Amino acid sequence: MIEYCKLFLLVALWSVEVSNTAELRCPDTSLDAEADKTVILPCWTVPKMDVGNKVEWVLNDTVDVHLLRNGKPEFDHQGKDYKDRTSLFDSQLGTGNCSLRLKTKMTHTGRYRCSVRIGDETKHCFISLTIRPHEGSNSTPLNLSDSNQLHGTNSPGGGNDSTFPPGGIVGIIVGIIVIIILGVIWKRKMCCKPIQSIEEPNDHNEGEEGIPLEQGHLASL
Secondary structure (H helix, E strand, O other): OHHHHHHHHHHHHHHHHHHHHOEEEOOOOEEEEEOOOEEEEOOEEEOOOOOOOEEEEEEOOOEEEEEEEOOEEEOOOEOHHHOOOEEEOHHHHHHOEOOEEEEOOHHHOEEEEEEEEEOOEEEEEEEEEEEEOOOOOOOOOOOHHHHHHHOOOOOOOOOOOOOOOHHHHHHHHHHHHHHHHHHHHHHHHHHHOOOOOOOOOOOOOEOOOOOEHHHHHHHHO
16 A cells, blocks of 8 residues: 555656746747648647647737637637637647647737646747738738737727728719810800991981981981
8 A cells, every 4th residue: 555655656756846947838939820721839748748638829929719628619708700610639638739720811820829728837838820812812911010900909098990982983083074074064155155346437427216327317318
């Protein structure tokens, strides 16, 4: 019985020592990936140990990407941009592999934190991920600050982007064309309008009723 107690004590001491000296490593601290592709964010324990109880992946310390708690995945609070896009290597959790498999979107750019409970401590490591658009796409890659704004960590004074709507541009163009057409029509009317001739004054003086004085004089005769 004493021998069994000694063995149990030795195993417990070894477990504590291992948990205190164990590390969580993310060998690639910076990754680039294309949108709509599958990328793996590598992370594992050194030495190898079972991490099947608790693994957490979080974006920018605010958005839950993938959570494994008490040995079961939790999706209730998972970020909407990660629904049905994440998974762990379940069969390798017992050997310390807690890498994340991610089907990428442009909004996935940011700083990812992997957290694992080892013994009495929680270990962390970080990976910065930049998502690039497909070749031939006109999309612009997001940088880390853009990702922070998308996920609720806007800079002070935030405010909304005032993007001019396409319909407004079309309306302005149509209005300008109508004004030009009306101007051309008005100009043509003014050019083609006949100029009324001004009658030259008669050299002969007319009487009050418009009869020349000479004729009136003759009539009186």
